[in-house]
Amino acid sequence: MFEEHRDSLFRFLYRLTRNAPDAEDLLQETFLAVWRKRDRFEGRGSAGAYLRRTAYRLFLNARERTNRRAALAPTTVGTEACDVPGDGGDEHERREVIGFLAGRIREALDGLPDAAREAFVMFRYEGLTCAQIAAVTGAPVKTVETRVGRATALLAARLRPLQHHMSHL
Amino acid sequence: MNDSTRLDRIRALAERRLSAEEDERLRRELAADPELARLAEDFGAVHAVTAVLADDGPACRTSFDDLARAAEREPVFRRRWTRRVAAAAAVALLAAAAWYALAPAAAPAVVLGAIELDAAPAPAPVPEPPPGLAHYDPRGPGGVAWLDDFQAASWLSAASGRPLLVFGEIRGCPMCAKLDVDVFTARSVVDLIERYVPVRFDLDALPREEADALMRRGYPFLEVWSDRLEPIRPLSRQPDPAFFAESMRDGLAAADAEGEVASWDELRSLARTLDRARERETAGLFAGALDGYRALAGGASEPFRRLGDCGLARIAADARGTLLHAREVARSDPGGAEEVLRRALQRYAGTDYAADLRAVLERLRDSGRFPAVTAGAPRQPS
Numbered sequence: 001m002f003e004e005h006r007d008s009l010f011r012f013l014y015r016l017t018r019n020a021p022d023a024e025d026l027l028q029e030t031f032l033a034v035w036r037k038r039d040r041f042e043g044r045g046s047a048g049a050y051l052r053r054t055a056y057r058l059f060l061n062a063r064e065r066t067n068r069r070a071a072l073a074p075t076t077v078g079t080e081a082c083d084v085p086g087d088g089g090d091e092h093e094r095r096e097v098i099g100f101l102a103g104r105i106r107e108a109l110d111g112l113p114d115a116a117r118e119a120f121v122m123f124r125y126e127g128l129t130c131a132q133i134a135a136v137t138g139a140p141v142k143t144v145e146t147r148v149g150r151a152t153a154l155l156a157a158r159l160r161p162l163q164h165h166m167s168h169l
Numbered sequence: 170m171n172d173s174t175r176l177d178r179i180r181a182l183a184e185r186r187l188s189a190e191e192d193e194r195l196r197r198e199l200a201a202d203p204e205l206a207r208l209a210e211d212f213g214a215v216h217a218v219t220a221v222l223a224d225d226g227p228a229c230r231t232s233f234d235d236l237a238r239a240a241e242r243e244p245v246f247r248r249r250w251t252r253r254v255a256a257a258a259a260v261a262l263l264a265a266a267a268w269y270a271l272a273p274a275a276a277p278a279v280v281l282g283a284i285e286l287d288a289a290p291a292p293a294p295v296p297e298p299p300p301g302l303a304h305y306d307p308r309g310p311g312g313v314a315w316l317d318d319f320q321a322a323s324w325l326s327a328a329s330g331r332p333l334l335v336f337g338e339i340r341g342c343p344m345c346a347k348l349d350v351d352v353f354t355a356r357s358v359v360d361l362i363e364r365y366v367p368v369r370f371d372l373d374a375l376p377r378e379e380a381d382a383l384m385r386r387g388y389p390f391l392e393v394w395s396d397r398l399e400p401i402r403p404l405s406r407q408p409d410p411a412f413f414a415e416s417m418r419d420g421l422a423a424a425d426a427e428g429e430v431a432s433w434d435e436l437r438s439l440a441r442t443l444d445r446a447r448e449r450e451t452a453g454l455f456a457g458a459l460d461g462y463r464a465l466a467g468g469a470s471e472p473f474r475r476l477g478d479c480g481l482a483r484i485a486a487d488a489r490g491t492l493l494h495a496r497e498v499a500r501s502d503p504g505g506a507e508e509v510l511r512r513a514l515q516r517y518a519g520t521d522y523a524a525d526l527r528a529v530l531e532r533l534r535d536s537g538r539f540p541a542v543t544a545g546a547p548r549q550p551s
Binding site: 011014020032093096100104105106130141148158159160162 | 173175177180208210211212214215216217219221222223225226228229230231233235236239240339342343344377381384385388
């Protein structure tokens with residue numbers, strides 16, 4: 001189970017924590033928690049969903065303990081420094097555009113309210129449906145829809161002006 | 170498919186995962202519901218841009234062995250405590266008491282010809298020109314020479330009769346770097362920039378809402394603005410000098426700024442006059458400073474006129490302050506007051522104020538007491 005779900009669960013946690021060391025810690029804690037309570041897993045849902053739900057709960061606990069998002073804040077978030085243009089080449093330009101866009105997107109995601117950001121990340125990057133997100137977070141499906149919709153509107157306001165950069169990729 | 174909510178289907182639409190039938194059904198729903206259509210449009214835009222982060226993140230380094238070791242020693246989530254930094258500030262309060270008493274006048278008052286006894290109202294703050302204007306040319310050796318201070322640029326726009334060419338960027342933006350290399354160094358653009366006051370700013374330095382509002386008008390942000398910082402017209406964002414030059418010409422027409430304007434040489438000359446006047450004022454050579462300020466105050470450029478008036482008012486206030494200070498010192502130290510006036514006479518040599526100060530100094534020397542002073546006939550301002 002570890003081998004099967006390790007990478008996807010790590011990516012899930014990394015997107016939530018935005019910090020690789022914290023994601024690694026939570027990953028370990030998730031598997032250990034599931035192992036300790038393996039008798040409670042009734043096998044009614046998928047193991048992946050059960051792991052995600054546990055991981056999300058542990059993530060929330062960790063965040064609550066630290067009581068501030070900064071404690072789980074990214075160490076690498078921000079606009080990446082770009083090389084000075086001039087050495088030419090489409091690939092160089094492409095890398096620059098990607099670095100720039102990635103920085104802006106991370107900033108925009110960080111600017112979202114916690115619940116909206118988490119719902120959006122699961123929806124957009126983990127490919128979970130609203131119902132699946134509801135199962136992970138314990139929130140009603142309608143609430144998940146509202147959170148993702150709100151995140152979408154906020155992100156659109158911030159990111160739409162950058163859309164034309166995509167033509168350089 | 171299991172997608173059930175409207176949002177799920179909107180995502181599937183953005184990812185082109187809908188069957189033709191589902192696609193058709195959703196599009197009908199969108200056409201009937203503007204709010205849903207807007208959400209779909211927003212999500213489509215966000216989905217496209219955020220694809221950049223789809224494969225973001227490092228690889229997982231936790232192995233099964235790590236997990237086994239952690240299990241042996243009872244796992245504890247290692248929280249990373251953020252250091253809390255406490256700052257303390259100490260504030261000191263000073264109390265001051267001021268008192269005024271007139272020395273008894275034993276002799277006829279000295280009639281002042283230049284110094285105003287009544288304090289003039291403090292002049293309103295006058296916006297400053299851009300630093301280095303005496304040597305500024307928007308046509309820099311490496312392309313457009315941008316200003317980075319809106320207040321100064323607005324001042325220069327008003328003083329020169331040229332609209333602002335406003336360029337808002339985000340640090341590290343490759344599009345902006347491309348504009349720098351391909352457009353803002355192009356001959357046609359640099360020649361035309363002579364008709365503008367170019368100002369550049371960092372969108373990240375603005376409050377987020379303000380930056381977002383500007384970026385919604387176009388990014389990279391390029392617009393023609395008036396000297397009152399009102400937008401007049403957007404400019405081309407194509408990294409093509411010919412397009413941009415054409416767009417600049419349109420901008421001049423829209424700003425009604427195609428006619429004659431003061432040359433940059435004239436503006437630099439006025440700025441040099443101002444710089445020299447201020448240098449002389451700082452050096453205590455008030456006659457030279459007053460000449461410069463009077464030249465500016467009588468000139469045609471309103472912003473420079475105001476700076477000239479301000480300089481004249483400042484020196485007038487200094488003269489009055491010097492006289493009152495000497496009177497105060499004389500209450501306990503007539504010799505000290507003489508010294509104050511002697512030093513002031515050096516600063517005011519060659520000005521109308523010198524005669525007043527000299528008259529007071531002579532009376533002080535003769536009588537050992539600070540004389541009564543009175544205002545002369547009202548004078549016309551310089």
